[in-house]
Amino acid sequence: MRNFVPQYNQVVNGEWDIAGLAKRSYDLEGKTVGIYGAGAIGQLVAMRLKPFDVKMYYYKRSRLSNTEEAVCGFRYVRLDDMMAHCDVIVIEAPLTPETEGLFDRDVLFGMKKGAWLVNTARGAIVDRDALVEALEEGHLAGYAGDVWDPEPAPPDHPWRTMPHHMMTPHTAGTTLDAQKHYAEDTRRCLEAFFAGEEIEDDHLIVEGGEIVSGTYKAIYEASESQSSTERLPTSTRADRPSVRDRAASAASSRGSPANGAARTPRTSTVEQNHSSHGMRWCKMLE
Amino acid sequence: MRNFVPQYNQVVNGEWDIAGLAKRSYDLEGKTVGIYGAGAIGQLVAMRLKPFDVKMYYYKRSRLSNTEEAVCGFRYVRLDDMMAHCDVIVIEAPLTPETEGLFDRDVLFGMKKGAWLVNTARGAIVDRDALVEALEEGHLAGYAGDVWDPEPAPPDHPWRTMPHHMMTPHTAGTTLDAQKHYAEDTRRCLEAFFAGEEIEDDHLIVEGGEIVSGTYKAIYEASESQSSTERLPTSTRADRPSVRDRAASAASSRGSPANGAARTPRTSTVEQNHSSHGMRWCKMLE
Incomplete structure (x- = not known):
């Protein structure tokens, strides 16, 4: 929204x-x-935006506590209202069958005219061509994102050349500091595994053939449910669930919390502490 | 520090x-x-950096209260220590004879190797050629700034082409939102003046031929004192005041607060509420 790239380009091009x-x-x-x-992640983003004197709302299936809302500096709002009235929308939800393509033409053009969209979650949550259209027609003022579909993005991916974007090639979580965290946590998991010790719950996704991470379990279950739906006849446009319905089942579906009880053997799958824009990516949903 | 510009350039150049x-x-x-x-301004910057989990210090001639320090999330530190140990230094002081060229070769190369320097105050506080040298030799990892000396910067100004900079052509305070504030405040001053009413103290710099704004008064007085110094023989390098001495007399010199008592006639000089990076530039010093 600061129009940084053209400003920087004037500097290096000798203009003023x-x-x-x-x-x-x-x-x-x-x-x-x-x-x-x-x-x-969404809560960390909110806490960091709070001192910028913004008016902030969020959408999540399960409303947070009053204390959490106060600390984050945001209030719960209906999804339709949030989409229609916000100057800036920030996507911080996981990619699931429900969120995939959620920001389609209807949703993007239903956003406030001149709004900005930020997506540091997953590229496929936003419809590729509808986004290009919304920016070219000036309905959206800008798009900032670090994520693509597919990755690596092909050289002719239209998001590389669409107007008013501020995109990076999924590098937000690849700082040298973050890589140090990844290496340390991976080492900790491997050392525990080879010593026959427990792997910390925070680092555990699969155990004994079962998904034990709440986030991943929710995504997997949504994916399973989608597969059975897909066996039904293709729904017509009118039959499609509304933005609210689709999003409600996706924005914060709850998985089972990781069970603290002793489990053996544990699979040494590492859930990376993925540092993005200075934030740690832990579990995306609670 | 995120290396944004090369990341963005890869996107538009079709690389990954x-x-x-x-x-x-x-x-x-x-x-x-x-x-x-x-x-x-420095306090607003601090409040906005605080939730990013940084360790934060400040230097100011007159130490802030414990409460102010707690709200801003920073602690007072000796200037020499701050310069030598910080990963990031942010300049938020006014340009005065004491701050002019304060960040010279000695100070820049005295900063921690690999540090970043941010200057949204005034370009002349940083020595032009010493900065280029510090970046080219890799002593500093990067420089972000919105301010130049002179302005507009000539097309061949070396800061346009020095490595690892992230500069803008003094546009940070020129958003459309900020321009609306300038226009509104200017109109308010003019309306009060033509109606023979008081101009709000916040908008008053000169009254009855006297500088009444604390900030401007401090700068003017420092400038006057510098002028008399300049009549003395040129000091040798060894005679120059230390970083600490020079900075101490500059970072937060106190001017008289604007007098609330009735004054007529008032000069309708407007102290702009200069919105920069989302902050209101009011009085730079208290």
Whole structure:
């Protein structure tokens, strides 16, 4: 929203045309921000946005406590209202059959005109061509994202060349600091495994052939349920679940919490502490 | 520190080379940040950095209260220590004869190797050629700034082409939202003036031929004192005041607070509420 890239480009190109830059530049301060998917990451994003004096809302299937809302500085809102009234929407939900393509043409063009969309979750949550259309037609003012579908994005992926984007090639979680965390946690898992000791619950996804991570379990179950749905005759447009219905079943579906009881053998699958924009990606949903 | 520009450039150039980008990418989380000049702006910067889990210090001639330090999330530190030990230094002090060129070769190369420098205050606080040298030799990892000396910067200004910078052409305070504030406040001053009413103290710099704004008064007085110094023989290198001495007299010199008593006539000079990076630039020093 600050129009950074054209400003930087003027600098390196030897130019100085303030008026040409200001016309697309806005303050974050005072804007209305909506966070779609207020799990661990969405809550961290909110806590970091809070001192910028924004008006902040979130959507999540299971409403957070009043204390959590106060600390994060946001309030719960109906999904339809959030989509229609926010200046900035931030996607922080996992990719599931329900969120895949959720931000389609209807949803994108249902957003407030001139709004910005941020997606640091998964590329496939946003419809590729509908996003290009929304930016080219000026319905959205800008798109910031680190994630693509597929990855690596092919050289001709249209998001590389669409107007007013601020994209990175999924590098947000690949800082040198983050890689140090990954290495340390992987080593800890392997050392525990070879010593026949328990792997910490926080690092455990699969145990004895069962998914024990709440997040991954929810995604897997949603995926299973989608597979049986797909055996039914293709639904017509009118039959499709509404944005609210689809999102409600996705934004914060609950999996079983990892069981603290002793389990052997444990599979040494590592859930990376994925540091993105300075945040630790732990479990996306609770 | 995220190495954004090369990441964005890969996107638009059709590339995807994560390793080539990660090697200069770091988390802000966990870093030590020092704020030079903790006036109104420095304090806002601190409040907005606080939730990023940084360790934060500040330098200011007059130490803030414990409550102010707690709200801002930083602690007072000696200037020399701050310069030598911080991963990131943020300059938020006004340009005065004492701060002009304060970040010279000695100070820049005295910073921690691999540190980042941010300057959204005034370009002339940083020595032009010494900065280029520090970046080219790899002593500093990066420089982010919105301010130049002179402005507009000539097309061949070396900061346009020095390595690892993230600069903008003094556009941070020129958002459309900020321009609306400028226009509204200017109109308010003019309306009050033509109606023979008081201009709000927050908007008053000069009254009856006297500088009444604390910030501007401090800068003016420092400038006057510098002028008399300049009449003395040029000091040798050894005679120059130390970083600490020079900075101590500059980082937060106190001017007289604007007098609330009735004054007529008032000069309708407007102190703009200069919105920069979402912050209101009011009085830089208290």
